[in-house]
Amino acid sequence: NAGVTQTPKFQVLKTGQSMTLQCAQDMNHNSMYWYRQDPGMGLRLIYYSASEGTTDKGEVPNGYNVSRLNKREFSLRLESAAPSQTSVYFCASSGDRTRSSYNSPLHFGNGTRLTVT
Amino acid sequence: DAKTTQPPSMDCAEGRAANLPCNHSTISGNEYVYWYRQIHSQGPQYIIHGLKNNETNEMASLIITEDRKSSTLILPHATLRDTAVYYCIVREDFGNEKLTFGTGTRLTIIP
Numbered sequence: 001n002a003g004v005t006q007t008p009k010f011q012v013l014k015t016g017q018s019m020t021l022q023c024a025q026d027m028n029h030n031s032m033y034w035y036r037q038d039p040g041m042g043l044r045l046i047y048y049s050a051s052e053g054t055t056d057k058g059e060v061p062n063g064y065n066v067s068r069l070n071k072r073e074f075s076l077r078l079e080s081a082a083p084s085q086t087s088v089y090f091c092a093s094s095g096d097r098t099r100s101s102y103n104s105p106l107h108f109g110n111g112t113r114l115t116v117t
Numbered sequence: 118d119a120k121t122t123q124p125p126s127m128d129c130a131e132g133r134a135a136n137l138p139c140n141h142s143t144i145s146g147n148e149y150v151y152w153y154r155q156i157h158s159q160g161p162q163y164i165i166h167g168l169k170n171n172e173t174n175e176m177a178s179l180i181i182t183e184d185r186k187s188s189t190l191i192l193p194h195a196t197l198r199d200t201a202v203y204y205c206i207v208r209e210d211f212g213n214e215k216l217t218f219g220t221g222t223r224l225t226i227i228p
Contacts, residue, residue, distance in 0.1 A: 004160070007219060009176075015169065022162070033216070035218070042204065042218040042219045042220045042221060043161070043204075043218035044218070045216060045217070059217070090160050090161070092161075105151065105163035105166060106153075106163065106216065107162070107163065108160030108161045108162070109160050110159055110160045111158065111159070111160055113158075
């Protein structure tokens with residue numbers, strides 16, 4: 001049981017290049033998230049997907065797009081990378097948050113370390 | 118959404134109980150308190166959560182005050198592997214998936 005898998009683990013981009021960060025979960029979770037973490041700071045939510053077919057903006061969505069390809073996969077795309085997007089990116093998933101199961105913890109991947117030069 | 122306040126850093130001697138406080142004075146009635154930790158550069162790891170009652174699992178105990186305005190995470194017998202940044206989070210209302218992580222408490226276990 002792999003949990004949440006992120007690829008790649010490391011990436012270096014030049015300013016203006018594009019790339020897609022991949023995330024997959026095998027826990028049959030409905031909700032998936034993308035966070036970024038900058039040095040000395042907490043995690044900030046970029047985008048999330050409450051269920052397959054839906055996506056919503058988080059705290060810092062500018063410069064990013066997402067795709068919920070299916071229930072398992074949630075990708076994050078940088079169309080034109082900027083040095084300000086140098087960060088560690090974490091994907092997470094959680095189970096249903098119905099009124100009877102309100103308390104579903106997030107499960108995180110081990111991150112993608114992105115450097116934009 | 119309710120915000121949390123945590124001390125930026127704490128030390129604890131190995132083998133002793135580590136008590137990590139969190140203030141969440143604006144918490145609303147249906148919001149849970151969650152604790153996560155992040156060891157070095159790994160992804161955050163879920164520890165425990167609760168609504169109003171104290172909770173215990175194999176990793177830790179969570180004590181929530183009666184007015185729910187604050188809580189304490191207790192690691193009963195801290196080991197060097199418990200050195201990490203600990204995040205206290207309040208989960209927003211049902212139907213809103215946003216989750217806000219602050220800067221947490223950096224806990225250092227001292228040999």
